[in-house]
Amino acid sequence: MSTTKKIGSTSSLIPVAGSSSSPEHLQDGGSGDTDFAYGKFKALASVGEVDKKTGKALTGYPDGIAAWLQDDNTIRVAYQSESYGPISTETYGSKTKAGAVFTGSKIHYIDYDRKKFADFLEGSSPASKGVEGSGLLYNRVYNVFGKEVTGKNSDSSDRSAKWGNQALPNGSLVEFNEDSLLSNGDFFFQSYCAAWYEQANKYGKGIGFEDDVWLAAEEWNIGYDVFSDPDGTTGPLTGEDVANSTMGLASVVVDLKSKSLYTVPSLGQTGYERIVPVNPGNSDYVVMVLAGYNHDQEPVPNRIFVGRKDFGANGKEVDYDKLNKRDSFLARNGLLYGQIYGLALSDQTYSELGLTPDSNSDGIYSEYLVDAYLKNASAPDSFSGRFYPTSYRWNGFDSPEAVQDTEMLLWERSAEQPEGYAFFNGDAKTEHAAADPSGKPRYYQNMTDEGGLLGFDLGNLRKQLKNNDLDGDELPDFIDSSVTRTVAAVNGSLTLQTNGKGLAYPGKLNPSGTATAAKHVETGLSKMVAPDGLIWVRGSDGQALIVDEDSGNDYGERKYVLPVTDSMTLRDEVTGYLLAIAGGSLSPRALAGVSTLGGSFSKATGSEFSGSWDVTSLIARKRDGSFYSEEELNGTGRKRVELDTPLRKHTFVGTVQHAGESAGQVAAQEADQGGQILMYNFDNLFPKSQSSI
Numbered sequence: 013m014s015t016t017k018k019i020g021s022t023s024s025l026i027p028v029a030g031s032s033s034s035p036e037h038l039q040d041g042g043s044g045d046t047d048f049a050y051g052k053f054k055a056l057a058s059v060g061e062v063d064k065k066t067g068k069a070l071t072g073y074p075d076g077i078a079a080w081l082q083d084d085n086t087i088r089v090a091y092q093s094e095s096y097g098p099i100s101t102e103t104y105g106s107k108t109k110a111g112a113v114f115t116g117s118k119i120h121y122i123d124y125d126r127k128k129f130a131d132f133l134e135g136s137s138p139a140s141k142g143v144e145g146s147g148l149l150y151n152r153v154y155n156v157f158g159k160e161v162t163g164k165n166s167d168s169s170d171r172s173a174k175w176g177n178q179a180l181p182n183g184s185l186v187e188f189n190e191d192s193l194l195s196n197g198d199f200f201f202q203s204y205c206a207a208w209y210e211q212a213n214k215y216g217k218g219i220g221f222e223d224d225v226w227l228a229a230e231e232w233n234i235g236y237d238v239f240s241d242p243d244g245t246t247g248p249l250t251g252e253d254v255a256n257s258t259m260g261l262a263s264v265v266v267d268l269k270s271k272s273l274y275t276v277p278s279l280g281q282t283g284y285e286r287i288v289p290v291n292p293g294n295s296d297y298v299v300m301v302l303a304g305y306n307h308d309q310e311p312v313p314n315r316i317f318v319g320r321k322d323f324g325a326n327g328k329e330v331d332y333d334k335l336n337k338r339d340s341f342l343a344r345n346g347l348l349y350g351q352i353y354g355l356a357l358s359d360q361t362y363s364e365l366g367l368t369p370d371s372n373s374d375g376i377y378s379e380y381l382v383d384a385y386l387k388n389a390s391a392p393d394s395f396s397g398r399f400y401p402t403s404y405r406w407n408g409f410d411s412p413e414a415v416q417d418t419e420m421l422l423w424e425r426s427a428e429q430p431e432g433y434a435f436f437n438g439d440a441k442t443e444h445a446a447a448d449p450s451g452k453p454r455y456y457q458n459m460t461d462e463g464g465l466l467g468f469d470l471g472n473l474r475k476q477l478k479n480n481d482l483d484g485d486e487l488p489d490f491i492d493s494s495v496t497r498t499v500a501a502v503n504g505s506l507t508l509q510t511n512g513k514g515l516a517y518p519g520k521l522n523p524s525g526t527a528t529a530a531k532h533v534e535t536g537l538s539k540m541v542a543p544d545g546l547i548w549v550r551g552s553d554g555q556a557l558i559v560d561e562d563s564g565n566d567y568g569e570r571k572y573v574l575p576v577t578d579s580m581t582l583r584d585e586v587t588g589y590l591l592a593i594a595g596g597s598l599s600p601r602a603l604a605g606v607s608t609l610g611g612s613f614s615k616a617t618g619s620e621f622s623g624s625w626d627v628t629s630l631i632a633r634k635r636d637g638s639f640y641s642e643e644e645l646n647g648t649g650r651k652r653v654e655l656d657t658p659l660r661k662h663t664f665v666g667t668v669q670h671a672g673e674s675a676g677q678v679a680a681q682e683a684d685q686g687g688q689i690l691m692y693n694f695d696n697l698f699p700k701s702q703s704s705i
Contacts, residue, residue: 019070020057020122021139024043024609025046026594027593031515038606041606044599049511051695054139056689056690057122059072059073059686070689072670072683073094073670075091076091076092076206077089077091079625081630082123086126088122089123093118094622097200097202103117103118104681109151110162112162114200115197115200119150123146132691133663149271150266152273154272154273155179156262156281157172159174160172161198173185175200175262176281177230177234202230205285213647217647220292221298221346223344225266225268225345227263227265227287227289227300229283230263230264233283256307260415263281270337280302280352282415282418283304284304285305290448293453296320297320298346302315303315303457305440311424311437312437312438313382314355317352318487318488319347320350332344349486351487352419353399355435356430356434359432361395365388367381377435383461383501386438388500394494394495396493396495397492398493401487402428403422423435442459453469453473458544460542460543464543471492496580499540506587507531508529508530510530514528517598541563542564543560543561545558545622551659551661553659553660554583556576556659557574559574560622566597567596567598591694592621594668595618599672611676612686614679615671620669626664628663659694659698663691665691666690669686669687
């Protein structure tokens with residue numbers, strides 16, 4: 013422990029402002045070029061660093077991130093590691109209070125002294141000076157059967173001893189094959205990616221969630237080569253067949269007060285990249301965007317979830333005096349009774365978009381219509397649609413469904429198409445969604461596979477939730493939405509301003525070394541390429557999106573800002589602004605075999621910025637120099653402070669995933685894949701004189 017680096021002690025940065033082969037930028041334990049185009053970055057923590065008291069390491073890849081006040085003097089930064097267990101490198105085991113040991117993804121927190129955190133970006137001290145401690149957000153885990161996971165056994169009658177991605181509907185265990193058996197735990201959390209922290213009463217008293225929660229989801233199907241035939245009697249099943257027989261991928265909610273992690277089967281079991289609430293405007297409901305993936309099954313439409321608060325899975329109002337702690341929490345937050353809705357378009361709208369939905373002889377709508385629309389430069393940039401549910405609705409812990417019995421396969425089926433409409437199906441790879449921080453029921457959605465951006469406006473959602481329940485089941489029959497194609501998936505739709513920085517790495521496609529990240533060098537395209545991370549930020553002088561690409565760009569992965577308008581269009585036509593690049597197999601630092609942590613270089617490979625969070629309200633000072641109290645920032649308080657602060661004075665935290673630095677201390681601490689937690693701003697992008705922003 014005496015020589016092991018502690019959390020926040022590494023000041024060197026993984027992100028760079030651009031390519032450089034200068035000797036000072038090729039030092040092990042050092043940084044590359046950090047003269048960033050439009051702002052400033054500093055390292056808050058690095059994967060592999062350990063807690064000075066517990067000795068427990070931060071694990072990677074670092075992904076979904078958020079921050080809040082733990083108390084008036086402490087800022088808690090939470091992030092989750094996107095780890096893949098036997099598919100990758102196992103993280104160390106973490107034991108719950110009930111005795112279950114989990115490896116794979118973890119949801120970490122790091123506590124910082126508030127004053128030191130507030131002064132950090134402009135100061136010279138390493139982040140370690142402000143670190144107070146770290147840990148995990150949960151110490152109890154509840155599975156898809158509603159049971160607390162207690163450990164591993166093969167008794168099919170004991171559903172409490174199973175995690176969903178290794179359990180069949182009858183509760184029996186499905187073991188991995190011999191080459192994929194876990195070494196560090198009973199079970200593993202599979203690839204927690206983007207996350208969302210939602211505070212109670214965020215949109216006003218009683219509107220939205222009733223508790224402070226953390227929303228996450230296992231992302232990827234874990235089948236293929238890791239599973240064996242579950243009982244030796246079902247024939248020559250492939251790994252994917254077995255994975256499709258299990259209870260699938262868990263969508264979870266952490267009750268931050270009780271530190272309990274609950275699986276939420278009403279959200280389905282197909283895996284998501286991110287779950288993001290939007291303002292329902294109605295105290296009886298919660299509404300969330302379900303972004304990304306569908307257990308490898310596609311095409312699939314953009315989806316939202318509508319949940320009825322204070323109702324049980326049977327569709328009836330609950331008696332809280334008769335509910336256990338689990339169901340009380342889920343019911344009051346609208347997570348026991350609800351449905352998943354997919355975007356559908358009318359025949360007329362399809363015609364206006366130049367598309368014709370059609371089913372094959374088996375009655376399957378298998379066309380990738382969204383993809384065709386995104387790539388059609390001449391198609392209209394706005395249209396209207398409706399979110400409709402399928403016939404599927406989860407009906408309680410006593411009758412859980414396997415993956416194939418949820419909504420997963422229904423979006424394509426002819427019999428499931430709403431009357432006069434057809435689901436607007438496309439590729440399932442839609443990564444982050446970002447809700448309007450002003451509280452309007454709107455959001456942006458990264459269309460990752462083709463490389464585009466859509467904006468969704470749910471209009472007067474409060475009235476829709478109340479008036480669109482035509483059959484009296486306490487859920488709306490549909491939700492109307494207007495849609496804006498903010499950035500089309502076509503060449504020429506986006507060029508980045510680099511402010512004299514952003515040099516791409518030299519290579520076959522950049523032999524002179526003069527190309528910049530203004531365009532995506534590896535594809536040669538001026539467009540969004542595999543947009544992944546996304547957050548919508550607002551200040552008193554405007555609004556913007558922060559976008560992170562995940563394209564495997566050998567010439568440096570891009571992080572950039574898109575100023576936007578209230579019409580959900582780009583403020584500056586086809587223009588964004590580069591913040592930083594990272595990773596890439598052609599990075600001069602990687603080719604020199606150096607790392608930021610020192611001694612942790614493993615290979616020259618890609619990186620991925622993976623999300624951001626606005627911490628402005630947590631560190632803003634009032635006129636008397638004091639911070640806002642917890643009470644002042646509760647409910648709508650954080651929003652008010654952020655909206656009243658110019659964007660040039662906003663501060664953010666974010667993550668960068670960096671597999672190329674997974675050796676040394678990272679490997680020794682069983683931390684899986686490398687990366688960093690960052691603090692940054694873009695003050696140079698929104699100068700005071702630019703009052704029109």
